[in-house]
Structure formats: structure tokens, C-alpha cells
Amino acid sequence: MPKTLYExxxxxxxxxxxxxxxxxxxxxxxxxxxxxxxxAFEGLRMAGRKVxxxxxxxxxxxHNVPTTARVDVxxxxxxxxxxxxxxxxxxxxxxxxxxxxxxxRATDREQGIVHVVGPEQGFTLPGTTLVCxxxxxxxxxxxxxxxxxxxxxxxxxxxxxxxxxxKRSKSMEIRVEGAxxxxxxxxxxxxxxxxxxxxxxxxxxxxxxxxxxxxxxxIEGRLTVSNMSIEAGARAGIIAPxxxxxxYLKGRPMVPQGADWDAAVAHWRMxxxxxxxxxxxxxxxxxxxxxxxxxxxxxxxDVVPIGGIVPDPMSFADPSKQAAAQKSLDYMGLAPxxxxxxxxxxxxxxxxxxxxxxxxLRAAADIxxxxxxxxxxxxxxxxxxxxLVKYQAEREGxxxxxxxxGFEWRExxxxxxxxxxxDKVPAGERCASTSNRNFVGRQGPGARTxxxxxxxxxxAAVTGRLTxxxxx
Amino acid sequence: MKAISKVSGRAIPFGRKNVDTDIIIPARWxxxxxxxxxxxxxxxxxxxxxxxxxxxxEYAGSPILIAGDNFGCGSSREHAAWALLDMGIAAVIxxxxxxxxxxxxFKNGILTIELPQSAIDRLMEVSMTDPVDIDLDSQSVTTPFxxxxxxxxxxxxxxxxxxxxxxxxxxxxxxxAIATYEERLMLEKPWQQPVxx
Ligand code: SF4
Numbered sequence: 001m002p003k004t005l006y007e008x009x010x011x012x013x014x015x016x017x018x019x020x021x022x023x024x025x026x027x028x029x030x031x032x033x034x035x036x037x038x039x040a041f042e043g044l045r046m047a048g049r050k051v052x053x054x055x056x057x058x059x060x061x062x063h064n065v066p067t068t069a070r071v072d073v074x075x076x077x078x079x080x081x082x083x084x085x086x087x088x089x090x091x092x093x094x095x096x097x098x099x100x101x102x103x104x105r106a107t108d109r110e111q112g113i114v115h116v117v118g119p120e121q122g123f124t125l126p127g128t129t130l131v132c133x134x135x136x137x138x139x140x141x142x143x144x145x146x147x148x149x150x151x152x153x154x155x156x157x158x159x160x161x162x163x164x165x166x167k168r169s170k171s172m173e174i175r176v177e178g179a180x181x182x183x184x185x186x187x188x189x190x191x192x193x194x195x196x197x198x199x200x201x202x203x204x205x206x207x208x209x210x211x212x213x214x215x216x217x218x219i220e221g222r223l224t225v226s227n228m229s230i231e232a233g234a235r236a237g238i239i240a241p242x243x244x245x246x247x248y249l250k251g252r253p254m255v256p257q258g259a260d261w262d263a264a265v266a267h268w269r270m271x272x273x274x275x276x277x278x279x280x281x282x283x284x285x286x287x288x289x290x291x292x293x294x295x296x297x298x299x300x301x302d303v304v305p306i307g308g309i310v311p312d313p314m315s316f317a318d319p320s321k322q323a324a325a326q327k328s329l330d331y332m333g334l335a336p337x338x339x340x341x342x343x344x345x346x347x348x349x350x351x352x353x354x355x356x357x358x359x360x361l362r363a364a365a366d367i368x369x370x371x372x373x374x375x376x377x378x379x380x381x382x383x384x385x386x387x388l389v390k391y392q393a394e395r396e397g398x399x400x401x402x403x404x405x406g407f408e409w410r411e412x413x414x415x416x417x418x419x420x421x422x423d424k425v426p427a428g429e430r431c432a433s434t435s436n437r438n439f440v441g442r443q444g445p446g447a448r449t450x451x452x453x454x455x456x457x458x459x460a461a462v463t464g465r466l467t468x469x470x471x472x
Numbered sequence: 473m474k475a476i477s478k479v480s481g482r483a484i485p486f487g488r489k490n491v492d493t494d495i496i497i498p499a500r501w502x503x504x505x506x507x508x509x510x511x512x513x514x515x516x517x518x519x520x521x522x523x524x525x526x527x528x529x530e531y532a533g534s535p536i537l538i539a540g541d542n543f544g545c546g547s548s549r550e551h552a553a554w555a556l557l558d559m560g561i562a563a564v565i566x567x568x569x570x571x572x573x574x575x576x577x578f579k580n581g582i583l584t585i586e587l588p589q590s591a592i593d594r595l596m597e598v599s600m601t602d603p604v605d606i607d608l609d610s611q612s613v614t615t616p617f618x619x620x621x622x623x624x625x626x627x628x629x630x631x632x633x634x635x636x637x638x639x640x641x642x643x644x645x646x647x648x649a650i651a652t653y654e655e656r657l658m659l660e661k662p663w664q665q666p667v668x669x
Contacts, residue, residue, distance in 0.1 A: 084503035260663035
């Protein structure tokens with residue numbers, strides 16, 4: 001029977017198949033951060049249990065860490081002001097050594113957002129199962145891993161047993177053929193996909209992204225797309241590994257070396273969907289239809305091309321969608337018919353596990369060079385995804401481009417992606433953001449979020465409104 | 473996890489519908505590092521209402537909570553189950569539950585019992601003055617007034633709850649299968665072991 005890539009990885013990880021359709025699935029890699037792990041470690045401690053495979057586990061703090069300086073002029077760590085954040089960080093710092101887990105400290109250069117760190121360190125490998133107590137774990141599927149987010153009980157389960165009890169998901173193929181137009185980025189594509197299939201369109205499915213557009217796309221672009229699979233409701237996203245994947249991984253700290261590398265690549269080459277394999281659902285998108293895309297509402301499915309207008313809630317066929325759209329517009333402070341390019345922004349955030357890698361920062365810098373922050377824009381935060389991305393960007397002089405334009409160049413972390421650390425968008429104010437969720441209150445209570453690509457965010461920062469980068 | 477077979481005592485007659493996870497435990501409690509003490513945050517907003525059932529001495533230490541339809545809707549936060557557990561709740565009786573909540577409750581050893589609204593109404597009435605008895609083995613809820621309501625429960629969940637088995641413990645009992653898998657993995661993909669540098 002021809003199999004999909006997802007089925008191949010699933011089958012290779014079944015430890016025990018049960019009659020009720022659930023299977024015990026082996027987990028090859030486990031990323032741990034400070035928010036969803038404290039109670040899992042507490043559970044282990046209360047039951048006197050150990051971490052089964054500490055060597056397959058990597059811990060790094062990201063959600064709570066402030067993105068301001070971490071150490072003072074003498075190189076001493078600066079304490080975190082918020083007591084709850086400090087306590088979560090302290091808990092991870094205590095739990096990791098207690099359970100023998102490798103731990104990247106907030107002050108280490110390798111520190112960053114878990115989903116940036118995993119691929120960057122070569123912790124994420126094709127064909128592996130990878131989990132993390134965070135829904136955007138789907139990102140790692142860009143390297144051909146089966147990666148998905150889990151809850152705290154499951155974190156505890158994986159720590160103790162290196163397995164999870166799961167039911168197989170359905171498979172969906174999203175095929176995009178052709179070539180993306182000028183100014184159209186992977187972020188625009190994934191927003192377009194979510195707009196097409198809806199925020200629940202992928203429910204119960206694992207999405208495999210296929211077609212020439214993904215074959216041509218860089219690994220960093222693939223990470224952006226796969227990252228947002230969850231925003232379409234999918235459990236995971238996956239892209240078959242290819243020469244680009246191997247070239248990206250080669251030489252990274254945690255990947256196989258020497259003869260092991262060759263053996264690994266030989267195996268990874270087989271990780272593709274067989275000819276004739278059947279998907280439970282198939283969606284085809286023409287790359288030529290994708291334009292630079294922005295969100296207007298409070299769900300990632302609320303998208304419109306940048307040249308478009310704020311939709312009239314009554315234009316939706318579904319009455320519940322009409323009501324939801326009206327609520328969204330009230331929250332967003334927008335009126336139907338308004339041109340998206342007339343929407344002013346007070347804040348810009350370039351960062352998050354969706355768009356904080358070096359290519360994202362380069363794309364933003366390319367727009368900014370020779371321009372400065374618009375007068376109506378109060379803050380522009382540029383938050384690299386990891387210390388290594390930050391270092392690379394500084395080597396290329398990107399930090400100076402941003403600082404000279406009047407932007408803030410920050411330390412790595414989740415930052416303004418979610419209102420959990422000091423980087424928040426004030427109530428009622430508007431932010432062009434490269435993150436992945438425009439939910440009510442996501443960037444802070446009352447904050448209004450427009451999801452965009454890094455280039456579009458940079459353009460908004462210099463013009464003071466949502467802008468079509470093709471016209472800049 | 474503690475084994476449950478019977479839960480008896482006064483039940484808190486809360487009775488509301490669509491009790492979401494924000495009502496059970498407000499978001500500010502998510503930034504904690506321990507499950508303990510979360511009971512203090514449970515129903516925080518309801519407790520600001522004068523005469524609320526949670527602060528009524530009549531129901532102090534009650535092991536049972538009664539609610540309306542769609543209990544535990546909203547986010548997937550497990551803190552909702554931890555908060556109830558920390559309050560001393562061993563069972564929630566409602567006319568409906570969100571799937572994620574009942575799964576989180578189960579993982580934490582809390583029994584969720586779904587009964588028709590008419591039964592909920594009757595139990596609310598009894599709870600004003602008298603205790604309620606839950607017997608998991610016979611899958612019934614009874615009162616001193618000869619009321620008897622039977623409920624359905626997934627046999628696997630029942631088995632786990634009655635024997636105090638938690639999922640982690642159940643899987644750990646399959647250690648042989650996991651070890652065998654790991655041996656095979658070492659043979660087939662030795663290169664997949666993470667490199668320590
Ligand atoms: S950047 Fe945002 S989405 Fe990504 S892991 Fe952090 S909080 Fe989650």
C-alpha cells in the first residue's frame with residue numbers, strides 16, 4: 001500500500017497498537033520551556049519518577065524572558081522584575097539539572113524561542129517525532145519531522161515514558177504550484193492558505209505541504225508556513241525533506257557526524273509520500289493567486305490582500321460568521337469598506353517563532369535601509385529568534401539599519417507575540433505584527449493585531465500604515 | 473493518584489451553564505509553578521458576588537460540584553482541573569462537559585458525571601439541605617430521599633479511576649515494550665541519538 005509521509009513516520013513510531021485505535025507512539029525529541037513544564041516536573045517529583053530519556057530532551061526559557069538586556073555591564077544576570085515570570089524561570093533552572101536535562105540558560109548565546117532553537121541546533125531531524133508544550137511546535141515539520149504541541153499532562157507523560165498515547169490523524173495535502181509573485185513571501189502564502197481553508201479547516205488533520213512552491217522555498221520559509229499549520233486547526237504540518245533540508249542541517253551542533261551523517265541522509269531521502277498514496281483531503285492553490293496578505297479581524301482566517309478593503313460582516317454567508325466578524329471589527333476599531341492601506345499603526349513587532357530568523361530580518365532591513373520610523377508609530381520592536389540569529393544579524397550590520405531608523409533592537413524571546421512578558425501592545429492601539437495569532441488580547445489586553453510578513457511590517461513602520469511593499 | 477469508588481458529602485449547588493475555564497481559574501493564575509494552592513484562585517470572580525455558594529460555610533470542604541451544561545468550555549488549560557482538585561473537589565456533576573475539560577479532569581483523577589438537566593435540577597434542590605452519594609462501581613448518584621440517577625462512563629476511565637491508575641503509571645507498566653522499541657531504534661537508526669558536544 002502506498003503511504004503518505006505522515007503515515008510512514010507514524011508507522012515507524014508505533015510502540016504498541018491498541019484495539020480502540022489508539023497507539024503508544026515513541027517520541028524522539030522533546031523541547032521544554034518554562035511555562036508548560038513546572039507542573040509536569042512537580043508531578044514527576046510527587047510520584048518519585050525520573051525522566052526516561054533526558055538525552056532526548058532540551059530545555060530553553062523563552063516565553064517569559066524580557067527582551068531587554070539580560071546582563072549588566074559587569075556581566076552579572078539582571079533579575080526579572082515580574083515575580084511570576086521569575087518564578088517560572090527559576091523553576092526551569094532548578095528542574096533541568098535535577099532531572100539531568102540539557103538546559104540553555106537565558107544568558108547563553110544559543111538561547112531563543114524553542115522553535116527557532118530546535119532547528120538551529122540540529123535538535124530537530126527529519127523523520128523524527130518531536131513534541132513541545134506549545135502549539136506552534138508544528139513549525140519543526142518544515143524539516144520533515146512529525147511535530148506537534150502537547151499539554152502539561154502530556155509533557156509529564158513524555159518526560160516519564162518518552163511516549164504518548166495518540167489516535168492517528170487524518171491526512172491533508174495542500175498543493176501549491178507555480179511561483180509566488182514579487183513581494184509575496186511564505187507568510188503571505190500561509191495567511192492565504194488559512195484564509196482559504198479556514199481556522200478550523202485542518203481540524204483532525206496533519207497537513208503535508210507539497211508542490212513546486214514549497215520545493216523552491218528556503219527552509220526558513222518552510223518553517224514559517226509549517227509553524228502556522230495550527231492556525232488552520234491542523235495538529236501538525238510537514239514538508240518532505242530534500243537537498244535543501246540536508247544542506248540546512250549539515251554541520252549543526254546536534255546532527256549526526258561523519259559516516260552517521262551519510263547513513264542518516266540515505267534514510268531521509270526515503271521520507272516522501274509514495275506515488276499513489278491517498279490523502280483524506282486535498283487542496284490545491286495557485287501560487288499566482290497569492291498576494292501580500294494582511295489580517296483584518298481577530299482570527300487568522302480573517303485575511304484580505306493588502307490591496308483589499310475591510311469586509312462587510314453581512315458579506316459572509318454564515319450567520320455565525322457575520323456576528324463574529326462584526327465583533328471582530330468592533331474590537332479592531334475598523335469600519336467595513338475601509339482600504340487596508342489606509343489603516344494606521346502605532347506599533348510594529350518583528351519577531352516570534354513564525355518570523356524571527358535571519359532571512360526575516362534581512363527582508364525587513366531591505367525595506368528599512370535609508371528610511372526612518374514614521375512619526376505616528378510609537379514603537380518598533382525587532383526581536384531576533386535566538387542569540388545566534390542576533391549575532392548573525394549584527395555581523396551583517398542589520399542591527400544598525402534598524403537602530404538608525406529609530407527601531408529597538410532587542411534580546412531574543414517570544415516578546416510581543418503574547419502578552420506574557422513586558423513587551424505588550426497597549427489597549428486600543430494597533431500593531432502590525434509578524435507573529436501568528438491575532439486573537440483578542442493576544443498581544444496584551446485590548447491590543448489590536450494585524451498579522452503580516454516581515455517586509456510588510458517593516459514597510460508599516462516607515463509609512464505609519466499598512467502598506468503594499470510592491471508600491472514602496 | 474487516589475483511587476475513587478465512592479464520593480459522598482454535601483454538593484456545592486453552583487448550577488450555572490457554560491462555566492468556562494476563565495471562570496474556573498482566571499488567566500492570571502496560569503503563571504504559577506505548582507498545582508497546589510490553585511484552589512485559592514478557583515472561581516475568583518464568582519466569589520466576589522455576595523452570598524456565593526463557594527464561600528457559604530454550609531458547603532465548606534464539599535467534594536462534589538454541581539453545574540449546568542457545557543462545564544469547562546474555553547481554553548484547554550489544565551489549571552482548571554488542578555484548581556478544582558486543590559479545592560477538594562473529587563467529582564463534578566453537570567448536564568454537559570467540554571471534551572477537553574473532561575479529559576483533563578480524568579487525567580487528574582476527577583470524576584465527571586453527565587446527567588440530564590432534570591436530574592441536575594433535583595440534585596440542586598437536595599443539595600440545599602442534604603448530602604449526595606456517588607457510587608462509581610454501580611455508576612449511580614443517590615440521595616437520602618430515594619432518588620437514584622444512573623450515569624455512563626467510558627470503561628477504561630472507570631477502571632483507571634477505581635484503581636487510582638494514572639496514565640503515566642499505566643504507560644510505565646509497558647516499559648518492556650518501550651525498551652524493546654528503543655533497542656530496535658538503536659540498531660536501525662544509531663545515528664539518530666543526539667550528539668553531545
Ligand atoms: S513566539 Fe509566540 S507562538 Fe512562538 S513559542 Fe513564543 S509565544 Fe508561542
